Amino acid sequence: MDQILVQTLHGVVNGMVLAMVASGLTLIFGIMDIVNFAHGDLLMLGAFVGASVLGVTGNYWLALLAAAVAIAILGAVLQVTTLRPLIGRDPLTTILATFGLSLVLQKYALWQWGPSVRRISEPVPGDFTLFHIQYPWYRVATAVLAGLILGGLWLFLKYGKYGIWIRATTQDRVMAQAMGIPVPLVYTAVFAIGSAMAAASGVLFGPFAGVTQTMGFDFTLRAFIVVVVGGMGNLGGSILASIFVSLLESYAAIIVSPAQAVIVSFIALVLTMLFRPTGLFVPTPK
Amino acid sequence: MLVLENVDAHYGKSHVLHGVSIEVRAGEVVGLLGRNGVGKTTTLKAIMGMARRTAGRITFEGRDLQGVPPHALAGLGIAWVPEERRIFRLLTVLENLRTGLDRSGITPARREALLEKVYAYFPILRERRNQPGGTLSGGEQQMLAIARAMVLEPKIILLDEPTEGLMPRMVAQIQEIVHALHRDGVAILLVEQNVPLTLDAAGRVYIMEKGAVRHHASSAELRADQRVIHEYLGV
Amino acid sequence: MSATPAARPGPPVVGYWIGFAVVVALLIIAPFVLPPFWQRFATEILIWGLLAMSSDILIGYTGMVSFGHSAFFGLGMYGAAAALLTVKPPSLGLAVLYGLVAAGVAAVFVAYFATRLREIYFSISTLVFSQIFYVIIFTWTEVTGGENGLTFSQPRLPLPGLSSDRFTPTTLHWFVLTVVVISYLLVRRITQSPFGKVLQSIRENEPRTRAIGYPVERYKMVAVMLSGLFAGLAGVLYAIQNKFAAPDFVFFVVSGEVIIFNVMGGMGTLVGPFAGAAFFLLLREGLSRFLTEYYLIPLGIIFIIMIIFLPQGLLGFLRRRLNA
Numbered sequence: 001m002d003q004i005l006v007q008t009l010h011g012v013v014n015g016m017v018l019a020m021v022a023s024g025l026t027l028i029f030g031i032m033d034i035v036n037f038a039h040g041d042l043l044m045l046g047a048f049v050g051a052s053v054l055g056v057t058g059n060y061w062l063a064l065l066a067a068a069v070a071i072a073i074l075g076a077v078l079q080v081t082t083l084r085p086l087i088g089r090d091p092l093t094t095i096l097a098t099f100g101l102s103l104v105l106q107k108y109a110l111w112q113w114g115p116s117v118r119r120i121s122e123p124v125p126g127d128f129t130l131f132h133i134q135y136p137w138y139r140v141a142t143a144v145l146a147g148l149i150l151g152g153l154w155l156f157l158k159y160g161k162y163g164i165w166i167r168a169t170t171q172d173r174v175m176a177q178a179m180g181i182p183v184p185l186v187y188t189a190v191f192a193i194g195s196a197m198a199a200a201s202g203v204l205f206g207p208f209a210g211v212t213q214t215m216g217f218d219f220t221l222r223a224f225i226v227v228v229v230g231g232m233g234n235l236g237g238s239i240l241a242s243i244f245v246s247l248l249e250s251y252a253a254i255i256v257s258p259a260q261a262v263i264v265s266f267i268a269l270v271l272t273m274l275f276r277p278t279g280l281f282v283p284t285p286k
Numbered sequence: 287m288l289v290l291e292n293v294d295a296h297y298g299k300s301h302v303l304h305g306v307s308i309e310v311r312a313g314e315v316v317g318l319l320g321r322n323g324v325g326k327t328t329t330l331k332a333i334m335g336m337a338r339r340t341a342g343r344i345t346f347e348g349r350d351l352q353g354v355p356p357h358a359l360a361g362l363g364i365a366w367v368p369e370e371r372r373i374f375r376l377l378t379v380l381e382n383l384r385t386g387l388d389r390s391g392i393t394p395a396r397r398e399a400l401l402e403k404v405y406a407y408f409p410i411l412r413e414r415r416n417q418p419g420g421t422l423s424g425g426e427q428q429m430l431a432i433a434r435a436m437v438l439e440p441k442i443i444l445l446d447e448p449t450e451g452l453m454p455r456m457v458a459q460i461q462e463i464v465h466a467l468h469r470d471g472v473a474i475l476l477v478e479q480n481v482p483l484t485l486d487a488a489g490r491v492y493i494m495e496k497g498a499v500r501h502h503a504s505s506a507e508l509r510a511d512q513r514v515i516h517e518y519l520g521v
Numbered sequence: 522m523s524a525t526p527a528a529r530p531g532p533p534v535v536g537y538w539i540g541f542a543v544v545v546a547l548l549i550i551a552p553f554v555l556p557p558f559w560q561r562f563a564t565e566i567l568i569w570g571l572l573a574m575s576s577d578i579l580i581g582y583t584g585m586v587s588f589g590h591s592a593f594f595g596l597g598m599y600g601a602a603a604a605l606l607t608v609k610p611p612s613l614g615l616a617v618l619y620g621l622v623a624a625g626v627a628a629v630f631v632a633y634f635a636t637r638l639r640e641i642y643f644s645i646s647t648l649v650f651s652q653i654f655y656v657i658i659f660t661w662t663e664v665t666g667g668e669n670g671l672t673f674s675q676p677r678l679p680l681p682g683l684s685s686d687r688f689t690p691t692t693l694h695w696f697v698l699t700v701v702v703i704s705y706l707l708v709r710r711i712t713q714s715p716f717g718k719v720l721q722s723i724r725e726n727e728p729r730t731r732a733i734g735y736p737v738e739r740y741k742m743v744a745v746m747l748s749g750l751f752a753g754l755a756g757v758l759y760a761i762q763n764k765f766a767a768p769d770f771v772f773f774v775v776s777g778e779v780i781i782f783n784v785m786g787g788m789g790t791l792v793g794p795f796a797g798a799a800f801f802l803l804l805r806e807g808l809s810r811f812l813t814e815y816y817l818i819p820l821g822i823i824f825i826i827m828i829i830f831l832p833q834g835l836l837g838f839l840r841r842r843l844n845a
Contacts, residue, residue, distance in 0.1 A: 082825055082829065089832070091640065091641065092580075093828055093832060095586060095641070096586075096824075097825055097828050097829070099777050100781075100822075100825040100828065101821070103820075103821040104817065104821035104822060104825070107814070107815055107817040108818055111818065221648070221652065224645050224649075225649065228642065259656060260660050262652075263653055263656055263657075266652065266653050269646070273634075273646060274637075
């Protein structure tokens with residue numbers, strides 16, 4: 001019983017972090033049809049930057065902010081240099097380009113920070129007690145923080161002037177341009193926002209497992225799964241799907257090893273693709 | 287003000303426009319008539335930079351539009367009301383209007399005034415201002431599309447088949463709007479298949495066939511001699 | 522309106538076949554002129570090239586980006602390993618058979634699910650499938666050796682009429698070369714056939730091909746199966762050459778590298794993948810001497826630059842000519 005409770009908490013907490021990652025990915029995909037293979041690596045770089053800033057200043061919040069800003073800038077630069085030239089081309093090319101970026105970013109991180117695992121220490125110490133179990137406060141804080149950030153994102157999209165620009169561009173790029181919205185700039189901004197969210201997720205996740213060059217891939221893979229299960233381009237859907245998938249995996253981890261638990265997510269993906277055909281399937285010929 | 291000189295355009299691989307020359311002066315309402323598929327919409331798309339121009343020039347107030355990015359056209363004073371209206375379905379009516387209202391260099395007071403102005407023209411939009419655009423009826427969407435163009439305070443509106451699929455009552459309303467815009471000094475390039483409305487609203491009319499301009503006359507002339515209309519539009 | 526895609530002008534020039542013959546001849550004499558390290562390298566290029574060519578069937582001809590080739594490759598490898606470990610004396614024929622069957626079964630599985638999905642969902646699902654296989658192989662330690670993989674001995678080469686001896690690096694190279702050349706010619710024959718033309722028309726305009734009446738899903742399934750089989754064959758060859766099978770080869774990054782070979786070499790050419798593999802592997806060899814494991818940074822940047830400025834790849838200019 002205790003185990004189920006712990007796993008539920010794990011599932012929700014991991015789900016919130018994953019939701020932050022997936023929301024960036026789904027925003028980017030929804031607006032410019034780019035599947036960002038390097039998304040998890042932006043998360044990884046954010047975690048490294050956060051670890052470094054934390055090492056220098058000792059301030060977790062500063063580290064979080066610095067990581068988000070630095071990676072937002074990196075994301076904007078990457079989008080302008082490598083992805084903007086590919087607009088209008090075969091979507092295959094952006095998958096390949098972001099895959100290439102992923103490789104470069106991983107090796108760059110290895111070069112810059114070396115192979116040893118970095119640590120990000122917990123921002124909030126201690127455990128709290130729920131029934132018989134003890135659960136670390138910082139994980140709860142992480143989930144709350146992720147929720148706040150996601151809430152902020154939602155508010156920004158719903159009410160801000162730029163939020164309207166982003167939503168309009170996502171729905172009809174051509175008409176948005178005709179209304180004077182500077183679409184190329186919106187693309188860059190959205191990519192930067194997505195990158196910042198990934199980076200923040202990296203810093204939030206840092207205390208969970210340490211920071212390594214390869215930590216990004218697992219997130220990229222799960223974020224893909226979540227975005228498909230939740231509906232591509234659907235922000236609310238990907239948040240719900242993140243928690244759902246994370247819970248599934250957490251519960252599965254009771255029975256099988258964590259490495260194998262990820263297959264549960266895969267199965268969720270496959271089942272979604274098979275049985276929720278809304279927009280995922282090629283229409284059968286009439 | 288808006289001049290197309292000998293414009294050829296391609297849409298994908300098909301050669302759609304052949305040597306189209308059209309002029310709209312400041313404050314004029316000019317009609318563009320023709321059957322379905324003759325290239326009227328493509329002409330507007332060429333102006334908006336959406337069709338590939340392979341020959342000729344398009345200038346606006348003397349400035350060549352070649353190389354001007356599509357999102358800069360609104361700032362120059364060109365507004366577009368497309369044939370399919372293209373309302374942002376998931377945005378509310380007010381948010382749709384804000385895509386035009388929120389541009390730079392416009393004071394909150396001015397914004398309020400513009401909003402009030404379009405609400406005066408289209409009271410139904412005030413009523414539905416918090417409803418998603420996709421829930422509006424066809425006629426209401428058309429009004430929203432025109433209102434959206436109006437808030438850009440354009441010098442010219444490219445109006446593509448505004449009365450298509452609308453009930454007669456709405457058609458009359460559109461006619462009123464066109465007159466009102468004309469009184470305001472806004473130029474209009476009106477693409478239509480509705481001949482009486484076009485002849486009534488426009489001072490001059492171009493008639494297109496098979497991607498080229500075949501005839502150009504004043505509405506008065508065309509009203510007097512119906513044969514030309516019969517020949518090109520079969521009405 | 523004809524039902525088949527428009528014919529292109531003329532078959533490839535005689536010059537192409539001469540070039541082809543020259544390359545094959547060079548590869549034949551390679552073991553005599555190259556030092557052992559480079560000779561082995563040449564053999565590896567052939568194997569990776571075969572893998573990349575199998576991917577080209579999907580990317581270059583049918584327009585489907587698959588990240589699943591690492592799975593087919595790995596299964597071919599492990600299948601061969603299974604034959605070589607369980608059946609004594611180790612038999613070459615059985616190794617090939619087991620490997621192809623393993624890859625083939627996986628291909629059927631992937632084909633059935635994945636071809637129902639369009640473009641990006643297909644790609645994501647192939648990624649997921651290849652990771653599923655990876656996790657299974659990585660964690661099913663009793664059967665697959667888990668992290669450490671499996672080691673085994675090389676089978677003998679049974680040549681009827683000649684003595685069946687152990688492989689030498691030279692005879693292995695020739696064996697691989699023969700298999701690769703035959704595969705290439707076979708695949709070429711297939712892509713030039715009416716079936717191949719339909720695949721190309723699916724790549725160019727799927728809705729139109731469907732509208733004309735072709736059962737697109739079935740064509741895609743066959744394409745995936747063909748692709749999977751040849752990828753599995755490459756895996757078998759790799760297992761025979763290196764005498765081990767490891768889960769690293771099933772990790773999706775291998776699929777990614779294969780796609781890099783395709784892009785760099787030229788998609789839709791069948792020879793492009795070989796050029797791409799050679800280019801990448803040579804660059805990697807060269808760069809890693811100066812930069813050790815950071816060779817991927819400049820290599821990755823070169824790859825990205827090629828996507829932007831040279832999307833047709835090194836041999837892409839041959840594409841029209843080769844697909845008459």
